[in-house]
Amino acid sequence: MSVVQKGADGLGRGIDDRLGSSNFVRRSLNKVFPDHWSFMLGEIALYSFIILLLTGTYLALFYTPSLSEVVYDGSYIPLKGVTMSEAYASTLHISFDVRGGLIMRQIHHWAALLFVASIAVHLMRVFFTGAFRKPREINWVIGVGLLVMAILEGFAGYSLPDDLLSGTGARIASGIMLSIPVVGSWAAFLLLGGEYPGTELLDRLYIAHVFIVPLAILGLITVHMMMIWYQKHTQFPGPGRTEHNVVGSRLYPVYAAKAGGFFFLVFGVLALLGGLAQINPVWLYGPYDASQVSAGSQPDWYIGFLDGSTRLMPNWEFYLGGYTLSLNVLLPTVVMPGLIFTAMALYPWIEAHFITKDKRAHNLLDRPRDVPTRTAIGVASLTFYIVLLIGGGNDVIASIFNISINQISWVLRILCIVGPPIAFVITKRICLSLQKSDEHLLHHGIESGTIRRLPTGEFVEETVPLPAQYRLNLTRVAGDHEAIEGGHGDPGYDLEAVGHAEAPRSKGFFRPKGVSRVDPEQAERTEVGALEPSGKPGSPPQ
Amino acid sequence: MNSTATVRKRRKQLSSYAVVLLALSLVGTLYTAFGAPEGQAQDAPANQSMAVKEGRELYLTGCSTCHGLNLEGGSGGPSLIGVGASSVVFQMESGRMPLAAGTQQAPRKPVKYEISEIDQIAAYIQANGGGPELPSADNADLADGDLQLGGALFRTNCASCHNFAGSGGALTYGKYAPELKSASARVIYAAMQSGPESMPRYGDNQLTPEEKRAITRYVRYLTQEADNPGGAGLGRYGPISEGLVAWVVGITALVGLTLWIGARA
Known part of the structure; x- marks a missing residue:
């Protein structure tokens, strides 16, 4: 043993004597995570958030959240001598006169767009595989909360530069608040500290953006991950994988190396975007002035669906005894998102009570085709969302493709009502056909391409029966796995090769009747470490 | 007498012609003296x-x-x-x-x-x-204005249709405000003066020639001279193209990398 090793050993022992942490660390390092690429989508969001914190801290060093007026005297010539808010002047200062300021701003903004986008992608993965089912409903709700928080955080950040675009956005936000019956005017005055734009808006948005909302996000992320840790990650069904085990790689070294490397990959993509693609050129928008607005003023993409719903909404406005009821703003920007996010948060219970009537706990994931109704609901919802998102850009689409904006709007109005049911039916049919093709594969095997002529003159194609492991995946019966593999502790062969989604498997539709299942709630899930460099899968931690 | 009556009748007719002629020539003279406009090309x-x-x-x-x-x-x-x-x-x-x-x-x-x-x-x-x-036929002369003033006036008067960067925008029923990159100084100035299609006409009492020169200068600067810090402008359509890039480039790349790293043991 070398001197260094001895020293490290002594240090570790010293810490352990005082904190007793080695047991925890050892257990944690040996925590097993199931291997599937789609389980890493949420990590993109996590890493984007870390990059947002890092770049945001840098930006906060130079940004001044003040609406007091200054005369710009920086190095951007076309605005020299122009009167503007201190906030906007400091944003220009960051963009042109702070070393690395522009790339930090751009990475920050790209990371914000990708933060919300990766949350959306992760959400779709969780939804379509049924990972939100019992016992993970609470974590699903936390995830929806994170999505809403991320959108709010993004909006607050969008409003900080106080350029023409962000001021226009804040104006629309105040209009949305005003549309709320009874309390709207009070809420808007309370938040803005008076009539729009007031003098308080930026200070408050700044505190929300750099402190309150990030703290909330950080807290929610912590709970989100602790629950994953405690409940253990779901896994796709496969040989050796059951409702009460986890098959995959240990946190250390495989998963840690993967996750660490992945962080730098995400950072790399964001840095490339920040360096190569201009985002929000605030200097071109000019300082905010309530009398000005630019064509193509849009929110960032994650608010685009609300812009779209407002653009597609008929102009309903009523006057009731001296009061204005602006349904044209209230319905698409307050009521609709409220309903959408509530339904999203409650979906696990809605599904368990009304759709699948399956209230059991699940640790194994579904293939989307095996739960056609859920998959169809998801695709129908996405269709609705995408139609609204396209609606939010109807002017840019009209301008680029030379189409009448009125025609686009009418097509989208019809589509957002007719589209989702059509998408629902089509998706469900596709799911059922995929199940049928699975069944065909199972019963008739793979087409071999060899044609044989029978004595009667008939031609038939020979089929090869499915290899055992694929057949197993198709039928996907937990009891079978255990029986065939000789228990879930020892998969017996290369899990990496067969444990991926491309191996066809199915559930429900083909499950033979009378197969008893262990109630996963009752059973503590064991963790099975596979494919360690030491070549001792499943061996107990040293 | 028969003949005397005929003569008198004729005289009466002639005198009425004379009165009409006199009146016409009088009006004509007055019009030429006071009312007739100067010949345009004279x-x-x-x-x-x-x-x-x-x-x-x-x-x-x-x-x-x-x-x-x-x-x-x-x-x-x-x-x-x-x-x-x-x-x-x-x-x-x-x-x-x-x-x-x-x-x-x-x-x-x-x-x-x-x-x-x-x-x-x-x-x-x-x-x-x-x-x-046009006050001048020369492109350089027409774009010889104050850049900062031009920017402020552009954002007030032009950006609402032509977009903050002059990338153009949609109007109703297939009409549009064109992008301004391919417009010469003469065309920009002439557009403000003549107010083509849906565009308002800006008389010299609304935007003085100095202000028009300033706007022309800003548009030319914006579309031709200004360097583009921060990388590719993505068409300068605002957050729409940024969102598209975030999904098509950003998320595609990240999901691709996820697939790649997910396949590593």
Whole structure:
């Protein structure tokens, strides 16, 4: 043993004597995570958030959240001598006169767009595989909360530069608040500290953006991950994988190396975007002035669906005894998102009570085709969302493709009502056909391409029966796995090769009747470490 | 007496003719003295009248089918009396005229005429009905204005349709505010003076010539000279193209990398 090793050993022992942490660390390092690429989508969001914190801290060093007026005297010539808010002047200062300021701003903004986008992608993965089912409903709700928080955080950040675009956005936000019956005017005055734009808006948005909302996000992320840790990650069904085990790689070294490397990959993509693609050129928008607005003023993409719903909404406005009821703003920007996010948060219970009537706990994931109704609901919802998102850009689409904006709007109005049911039916049919093709594969095997002529003159194609492991995946019966593999502790062969989604498997539709299942709630899930460099899968931690 | 009566009758008729003649000549004299406008091309220098003559020839060949032999307009095009030289410069130098097909709005096309020919037609139109005309024929002169003032005026008056970066924008029913990158200083200035299509006309009392020069300067600076810090401009359509890139480039790349790293053992 070398001197260094001895020293490290002594240090570790010293810490352990005082904190007793080695047991925890050892257990944690040996925590097993199931291997599937789609389980890493949420990590993109996590890493984007870390990059947002890092770049945001840098930006906060130079940004001044003040609406007091200054005369710009920086190095951007076309605005020299122009009167503007201190906030906007400091944003220009960051963009042109702070070393690395522009790339930090751009990475920050790209990371914000990708933060919300990766949350959306992760959400779709969780939804379509049924990972939100019992016992993970609470974590699903936390995830929806994170999505809403991320959108709010993004909006607050969008409003900080106080350029023409962000001021226009804040104006629309105040209009949305005003549309709320009874309390709207009070809420808007309370938040803005008076009539729009007031003098308080930026200070408050700044505190929300750099402190309150990030703290909330950080807290929610912590709970989100602790629950994953405690409940253990779901896994796709496969040989050796059951409702009460986890098959995959240990946190250390495989998963840690993967996750660490992945962080730098995400950072790399964001840095490339920040360096190569201009985002929000605030200097071109000019300082905010309530009398000005630019064509193509849009929110960032994650608010685009609300812009779209407002653009597609008929102009309903009523006057009731001296009061204005602006349904044209209230319905698409307050009521609709409220309903959408509530339904999203409650979906696990809605599904368990009304759709699948399956209230059991699940640790194994579904293939989307095996739960056609859920998959169809998801695709129908996405269709609705995408139609609204396209609606939010109807002017840019009209301008680029030379189409009448009125025609686009009418097509989208019809589509957002007719589209989702059509998408629902089509998706469900596709799911059922995929199940049928699975069944065909199972019963008739793979087409071999060899044609044989029978004595009667008939031609038939020979089929090869499915290899055992694929057949197993198709039928996907937990009891079978255990029986065939000789228990879930020892998969017996290369899990990496067969444990991926491309191996066809199915559930429900083909499950033979009378197969008893262990109630996963009752059973503590064991963790099975596979494919360690030491070549001792499943061996107990040293 | 019969003959005396006839003579008297004739005299009466003649005198009434004389009164009418007298009245007409009086009105005519008064009109020439006070009411008649100065001839438009009367004081024009010789080369100007040459240009008008040449312009008339070009007009009769290329424009009169729709706009009429005497600028009076017709079923194919509006009257050109009073539109001024600016309108000709805007419409022809951007290739919008001569019109190729009846669309919602005349699109930019390759220019069919030499600049000198356009100026001749402009002189002809200007000579017959007047209207706004460019203060200078020189692009550099027209764009010689205050950049900062131009920016402020551009954001107030132009950005609402042409977008903050002059990338253009949609109007109702297939009409649009075109992008400004391909507009010369003459065309930009002439557009403000003549107010084509849906665009408002900015008279010199709304935007002074200095202010118009400033706006022209800013637009030219924005679309031609300004360097583009921060990388590719993504068409400068605002957050729409940024969102598209975030999904198509960003998320695609990240999901691709996820697939790649997920396949590593």
